[in-house]
Amino acid sequence: MKNIVLLFLVVLSGGTLTYSQEKPDNFDLYLLIGQSNMAGRGVPDDYVLNGDSILVLNAGRQWQPAREPIHFDKPAAGTGLAASFAMTLLPSSRNRIGLIPCAIGGTSISAWKAGAIDPATGKRPYDEAIAHATEALRSGKIKAILWHQGESDTQPQRTTTYRTDFEKLMENLHHDLGITPGSIPVIVGELGIFPHEGNHHEGRRKINEVLHELACRHSYITCVSSAGLNHVGDYTHFDTASLRELGRRYAEALTRYTTKP
Incomplete structure (x- = not known):
């Protein structure tokens, strides 16, 4: 047994299909925050x-076959961008893909630091992600960090500090x-700017400007x-x-980054 390089046992535990490993596999890992x-x-x-x-x-913190919802932050968790991101990458991936879902709905960027607690859930977003x-x-x-956040930071006093x-x-x-630092890509996504929304999108537009500024300042950010x-509808x-489309865009951005001269 000790000479076996890899052994995956499919275990039925509490109704959840999980994988136990004698030795780690060579996963391509993606942190979703x-x-x-x-x-x-x-x-x-x-x-x-x-x-x-x-x-x-x-x-x-056990590996299980991917199925949606990928995240488990709140009961409202549903379809996300992670599935189409992974499926778009899969044909060109030499290894298994391992998704690490750590996003928490409603969190400000101020909650994403050591010791900080999200008051709505009582969770520690940064500590749990680590x-x-x-x-x-x-x-x-870890092959890349994927980030989509900013809706909770659209107030003027927050957009001014978002970059730092x-x-x-x-x-x-x-x-x-x-x-x-800078050795792996960080893919970020614009917040939605929707027609017929009135003036409520101005804060999100400012966050998007900051995200593009970050991509200009740091070559590893896209x-x-x-x-x-x-x-x-909201x-x-x-x-x-x-x-689904956003997940494909994240994957395509990652592919462009990893294949650029």
Whole structure:
């Protein structure tokens, strides 16, 4: 048994299909952080994931075959961008894909620092992301960080500090996960700007400007457009079709980054 390089045992535990490992596999890991549009609030559909090649680190920090909802932040968690992101990458991936879902709906960027507590859920977004990612690193390497957040920081006093808050967050993540700064891509996504919304989108437009500024300042950051995407009816959350498209855009941005000269 000790000479076996890899052994995956499928275990039925409490109704959840999980994978136990004798030795870690060489997963391509992706850390998914931010708030509800990263976690996903889309209506479930019949989208099919390859559960043999795409795994998710669940709330118990065990690997299980990918299925939606990927996130588990709140009961409202539904379809998100992670599934189409992973499926778009899969044909060109040499390894299994491991998704690390750590987004928490409603969180301000101020909650994404060590020790900070999200008052709505009582969770510690940053600390939990570090704990989940550290466990995942036993099974592979983090290939990219995916971030979608900002809806909770559209007030003028917050948009003015968003850039420095984000840069500090990335500095902390790299340090606490042992990642060389700038060595992996960070993909961020624009907030939705929807027609017929009136003036309520101005704060989100400012956050989008900051996201593009970050991408200009740091070569490892890429900002994905939300142009043409639709909402579920609340002018905040992307609908299912838009989340599928946004996931593909994240994957395409990552591919362009990793193949550029």
